[in-house]
Amino acid sequence: MERAAQLSAACRHEGKVADYIPALACVAPDQFGMAVATIDGGVHCVGDGETRFSIQSISKVFLLTMAYGSYGEDLWKRVGQHPSTNPFNSLIELELERGVPRNPFLNPGALAVADALLSRHTHLESAMVSLMRELSGSADLNYDSEVFNSELRSSSRHHAAAYLMQSHGNFSNEVGEVVRAYCASCAIEASCVELARAGLFLANGGRDIASGRQLLSAREAQRVCALMLTTGTYEYSGMTAFAIGLPTKSGVGGGVLAVIPGRGCICAWSPRLDPRGNSVRAMKALELVSNTAGLSVFA
Ligand code: GLN
Numbered sequence: 001m002e003r004a005a006q007l008s009a010a011c012r013h014e015g016k017v018a019d020y021i022p023a024l025a026c027v028a029p030d031q032f033g034m035a036v037a038t039i040d041g042g043v044h045c046v047g048d049g050e051t052r053f054s055i056q057s058i059s060k061v062f063l064l065t066m067a068y069g070s071y072g073e074d075l076w077k078r079v080g081q082h083p084s085t086n087p088f089n090s091l092i093e094l095e096l097e098r099g100v101p102r103n104p105f106l107n108p109g110a111l112a113v114a115d116a117l118l119s120r121h122t123h124l125e126s127a128m129v130s131l132m133r134e135l136s137g138s139a140d141l142n143y144d145s146e147v148f149n150s151e152l153r154s155s156s157r158h159h160a161a162a163y164l165m166q167s168h169g170n171f172s173n174e175v176g177e178v179v180r181a182y183c184a185s186c187a188i189e190a191s192c193v194e195l196a197r198a199g200l201f202l203a204n205g206g207r208d209i210a211s212g213r214q215l216l217s218a219r220e221a222q223r224v225c226a227l228m229l230t231t232g233t234y235e236y237s238g239m240t241a242f243a244i245g246l247p248t249k250s251g252v253g254g255g256v257l258a259v260i261p262g263r264g265c266i267c268a269w270s271p272r273l274d275p276r277g278n279s280v281r282a283m284k285a286l287e288l289v290s291n292t293a294g295l296s297v298f299a
Contacts, residue, residue: 001034001036001043001045001046002046003287003288003292004034004259004281004285004286004288004289004292005032005034005046005047005285006172006287007284007285007288008032008270008281008285009032011280011281011284012030012032012270012272012281013030013080013272014272014274014280015030015272015273015274015279015280015281016272016273017029017254017271017273018056018253018254018270018271018273018277020154021147021150021151021154021252022150022154023144023146023147023149023150023151024054024056024147024150024252024253024271027053027054027253027271028271029271029272030186030270030271030272030273031047031048031051031053031269031270032047032048032268032269032270032281032282032285033045033046033047033048033049033050033051033085033191033192033268033269033270033298034046034047034049034192034194034209034266034267034268034282034285034289035049035050035191035192035195035264035267036195036196036264036266037119037196037197037199037200037264037265038263038264039200039203039204039209039263039264042264043193043196043197043299045192045193048192049191049192049193049269050191050192050193051191052141052189052190052191052194053189053191053253053254053255053269053271054144054147054186054187054188054189054251054252054253054255054296055186055188055190055195055251055253055255056186056245056251056252056253056255057088057105057110057186057190057249057250057251057252057277058195058249058251058253058255058256058257059104059110059186059188059251059258060104060109060110060185060249061105061111061199061202061224061228061232061249061250062128062131062132062185062198063104063109063110063113063114063117063128063133063182063185064104064105064113064129064215064224064225064227065194065201066117066121066127066128066131066258067104067113067116067117067246068216068220068223068224069215069216069220070116070117070120071116071195072220075113075116076219078100078102078112078113078115078116078170079100079101079103079104079109079112079113080097080100080101080109081103081223081226081227081230081239082102082103082150082231083102083231083237084101084103084106084231084234084235085232085235085261086103086106086235087234087276087277088105088106088107088277089107089157090105090106090233091108091157091160091161091164094108094161094164094165096165098168099165099166099167099168099169099170099171099296100112100163100170101161101165102231102260103227103230103231104227105227105228105231105232105234105249106231106234107157107158107161108161108162108164108165110182110239111161111162111165111168111178111179111182112165112171113159114178114181114182114185115162115171115172115173115178116172117172117181118147118172118178118181119172119173119178120160124181124184124185125143125181125184125185128181128184128188129141129142129143129184129188131220132188132190132194132198132209134208134213135197135199135200135201135208136194136195136197136198136200137188137194137197137210137284138190138194141188141189141190141194142188142189143185143187143188143189143238144187144188144189145187147186147187147189148183148184148187149291151183151186151187152179152180152183155183157181157287158182158183158253159176159179162175162178162179162266163175166189171203171259186251191269192255192267192268192269193267195255195257195265195267196257196265196266196267197265198257199257199265199267200264201215201216202221202224202225202247202259202261202265203259203260203261203262203263203264203265204221205218205221205223206218206220222261224247225247225259225261226247227247228247228248228249228259229246229247229248229297231240232247232248232250233248233249233250233256233276233278233283234250234276234277234278235274235276236274236278236283240283243283243287244258244283244286244287244290244296244299245290245295245298245299246258246259246260246266246286246290246295246296247259247297248286249259250277250278250279250282250283252273252277253269253271254269254270254271254272254273254279254282255267255268255269255282256268256269256278256279256282256283256286258286258290260295261297263295264279266286266289268282268283268285268286269282270282270285
């Protein structure tokens with residue numbers, strides 16, 4: 001990891017910090033951290049691996065976990081399992097697919113998942129924060145209200161997606177409430193170490209290592225990983241499979257979470273993004289680590 005951190009520094013000035021959520025634009029752009037957590041309890045981190053950042057779309061993995069655990073295969077009536085060639089906030093396919101988002105990692109897909117969850121949790125924000133605290137082992141983890149309010153103020157597109165789904169009969173709850181819960185989940189702050197720990201259950205057949213709680217069945221965990229591999233980095237997912245070879249989920253806060261099935265979880269973070277919304281340096285660092293250590297699931 002030290003070597004990947006050094007080598008990836010070559011691209012430390014490439015890309016741009018997300019600014020469409022105004023509060024995210026204030027982050028110091030050249031930070032970089034990485035952490036690995038293994039299923040035998042080991043944790044190792046480099047750089048700013050203990051600095052918290054906005055997890056943004058990485059939260060979609062945990063929203064999906066809650067909803068899949070609750071609804072089982074019925075969840076797929078609400079959202080598909082197909083890759084997309086459009087950006088994560090695009091509404092084009094949503095209309096073409098009659099209000100059923102192509103996958104749970106696109107914004108409309110995560111909103112459909114949040115809507116399903118809100119039908120079973122009155123306080124979805126608190127349920128998400130509790131889950132992240134439990135899985136990361138950090139009792140003080142929370143969402144940042146400035147980032148939350150900032151995204152809420154620029155959430156017309158989330159509302160548009162939700163209303164479009166509603167018009168197709170694929171939305172049950174009050175749109176504003178679902179958008180709030182979604183924005184709060186995205187505004188959760190966690191470090192690479194905390195996220196690597198939180199994702200470990202996916203490497204461990206759906207079972208949380210610390211508590212022994214089975215969050216998902218082994219098959220469900222495997223399927224969440226399959227979706228991460230095919231759709232977790234949006235239009236770049238094919239390249240991610242090619243270059244990194246691990247189920248991966250990115251967020252516009254610059255974090256990228258990667259599962260090494262049966263072994264552990266790595267999280268890399270650096271705020272500058274490529275045009276698709278994936279961190280340039282975090283993706284590079286993961287590629288270097290994966291290739292050097294032979295971690296690809298296809299190896
Ligand atoms: N909260 C962000 C949004 O909805 C998440 C997007 C992302 O991280 N790719 O636009």
